Amino acid sequence: MGLALISFIKGSFCIHVLASVLICLVCLAIYKRWRLFTVSLCTLLLSSAFFWLLARQQLADLPIYYRAVFAISSGYTEAMSGPSMFWQSASHLREVSLFIGAAALALLALPFLNQRFSAATLCRWLLLALFLFLSCKGGFVRHDGGHVIIASVALFLFPFAILLAGPIKERRRQVLAAVIAVICLAASWIILPSAWKTWSNFSAFQRIASGYASLAANLKNSATLPKQFAQNREKLHAEMPLPTFPGTSDIYSYSQGYLFTSGNAWNPRPIFQSYSAYGKHLAAINRDHLLSRNAPDTIFFAVQPIDNRLPALEDGASWPELWSHYRLNSQVGDFLILRKKEASAPLLPQPLAEISGVMGQTVAISDSSRPLLAEIAVKPTLFGKVLNILFKSPGIAIVLQTSDGGIHEHRFITRMAEMPFLLSPYIANTKDFASITRFIQNNTSSNDQVADTFPTVKRFWINVLGGKWAQLCWHKNINIKLFALNTSALVASQPPSSPLPIEAVDSLEKLGDAVGFIDQLSVGGNDGPVRIQAKGWAVDKKARQSPAAFFLKVGNARYFLSLGKERPNLAALGEPNYLRSGFDGVVFFNDLPDGDHEITIEVINQEKTGVYELKRFSSKKFKPGAILRKKDGVAELIFEKALAQ
Structure with a gap:
């Protein structure tokens, strides 16, 4: 039960817990202790469920928790490592050498404490080796005062772990155990003052x-x-008096304590501290939280990068959704207050260019008229992967040269760059984020250029931190995908003051690479603004994914219709990626001119823009196509009839 509880107290312990459990279960299987094997496994599973329910969580969310925890743990080494390798600092070299030396001597001497070798002895040795290995990484990957103490405490506890293995009867083995204890305790004490430099021994x-x-x-x-x-x-609360708002709230990037003391109802994103959302999956679930029906009503936002990271990397995939679905309300201290919009249109990235670059070489950016997003793929070599597992690989830096002549160097976390992040203009702090938010949300003219207001990125390059050997850890070729945000192309429909009647018509079917149905297409509002409601679903068979959004095109004008809505019946067909394949939205036209207007429903993919036309297919008596006709203030849908084939 203790192992299950530890995995909830600190999620990063899950890897240690899982590995320890596997070693113990293998040992029980070797000795054919099947009853104890079954009891141990069931106890772990049941106790995990018990503590999860005790924390008032849904049991169905437990696998999601473990998946997120393992994603965080697997990306920890690169994302949270210190800026230098331990041999680049004399004090760091001394501490790491002391730990490795003491741990190696202790593990090498451990088999001699037992009178005979057995599978149980091997399992104990593996458990202690795993404990010291993970403590070494926990203490020296970041190598600051708060983490070095992990390694120090591990050496301090090691002699007690030896005693728990059982009594040592022979005198020479007792002497050996005493020597191990002295070495571990001495090394622990020498390392400790370096972690807490303000401490004297007393x-x-x-x-x-x-x-x-x-x-x-x-x-x-x-x-x-x-x-x-x-x-x-x-x-x-006096340090940061955040105001209270109705509904639910979240806070970016961290500083959750300020939100807890404000009286707001906390509605956290899945990875609730942005600096921990390293990895494509983690960034995506945080972004999807903003698109769900459970998205917070208020967001307190501050740009708070750690370790000199590029600011736009931390939850950068969520920035376009914040601009799309939240409006800048006010500011308290360094926190912007973003309130959810009643009507919104998404800012979907439009593919601009794909560039093949080389590590250390300059990449020029020619388009400065619009905000640019980027996905940058930098891959480790086999040597780099092995080094990252054993300890840590050398870090990477990105250097940006802006239009105002500035040079900005930041830590670059490769896993964070796998999702689109804002590359240009350069955002350094919360003030810059507020400015770009106002520009995007107030920009109604395609002639407004971002370069007229902000220092845009003219060129950038990516370097490996370290000497020539560090180059062996990363592939020299990098792949860059650029996307443009067209901030003036989409219009959010505005609802009238009162609901209008709806007249239901036939179903339609989607043809081509995307397939789907329109369950309802109707028009209303003869005495006021014309209202079109569309409901249905569509999926992209080639991309095997749900569309990101749906648009209603009337004539040459495009209007945002709906984000992807959940359709569990489609996901149940064996394609979980089709879950958000539904649409259900209404578009209002206050000044629709008289005449015939062709209607098209457009489907926009997440990775690329693909426009597919939903055509009528319910009967062979009708040609594909629908027309919205308005005459003398009366609007109706017209479907062209044809002879049966």
Whole structure:
């Protein structure tokens, strides 16, 4: 049960827990202890479900949690590593060498503590080796004060793990165990002051003692804890007095404590701290959260990159959705207040160019009239992958040269760049994000160019941090896909003050590479604004995916109709990617001129723009096509009839 609980206390422990459980189960299988094997496995599964339900979570969401945790853990090394390798600093080299030396001596001596070798002995050795290996990575991948202590504590606990393995009877083995303990404790103590440089040896004991004293005082005076909690809450709220809004709220990039003390109802995205959304899957589920019916009504937003990362990388895939579906309301401190729009149109990236580049060489950007998104693929070599597993691979930097002559160098996290992020203009802070938000949301003319307002990126290059050996860790060829945001092309339809009657007509079927049905296409509003409602579904057979959005084209004008709606019946056919293949939307026309207007429903894919026409197919007596006819203020749908074939 303890292993299950640990995986919920800190998600990154899941890999350690899973590996430990597998080693133990293999050991039980070797000894054919099938009853204990079954009991252990069932206990782990049932206790995981118990603690998950105790936390008031839905049991169906447990696999989603584990999938996200493993995605976070697998990308941790590159995304959260320190800027340099340990041999580039004398103090870092000393600490890592001490740990590896002490751990290696302890593991090599461990088999000699047992009188005979057995499968159980091997399993114990593997468990302890795994514990030291993961502690080494946890302590020295970032290699700062808060993490080096992980490695220090691991060496401190190692002698106690030896004692738990059973009594050591022979004197020479007892001496060997004592030597191991002294080496581990000495190395632990030498590493510890480097992690907490403000500690003297005496103050370390004082701090440890004060922690236990504080715990005892809290247990003794537990009645005062709510008052202390309220005081701390008020103090934190005074630092950042976020206002309270109806509905639900979320906060970007982190600083959740400010939101907790504001009185708002927290509605977190799946990866609720943006610096942890490293990886295509993690960035995508955060973006999809903004597109779901459970999206927060209010977002408090600040640009808060860590480790000098390129600011646009952290939840960068969600930025176009924030611009599309939220309006900038006001600002408190460094946090922008974004409120959900009642009517919105998505800003879907339009493919602009695909460029093959080389590491270290300049890539020129010619288009500066529109905001540009980019996907950049930088792949590790086999050597780089192995080094990343064993310790960490050298980092990567991106250097941007802007139109105002500025040079900006940032850490570049390759997994974050697998999803589209804003490359140009260059956004450095929350003020810049507010400016580009106003430009996008207020831009109604295609003549407005982003270069007239912002420093755009004219060229950039990507470098590996380190010497020549570091070049061996990354492929020199990189692939760049550029996308343009046409901020003036889409118009969000505005609803009238009162609902209008709807007249239902026949179903339609989608032909071509996309297939689907229009369940309903109707028109209303003879005494006011013309209203067209369309409902149905469509999927792209070639891309095997749900469309990103649907548009209604009337004549030469295109109007946003609907984002992808959930259609569980289609996903149940064995294609989970078809879940969001439905559309259901209404478009209103306040100034539709008299005459015939051809109607087309257009389907827009996520990765590329593909326009497909939904045509009538319910009967051979009708030609494909539908026309919206308005005459003397009366609107109706006309389907052209033809002879039966």
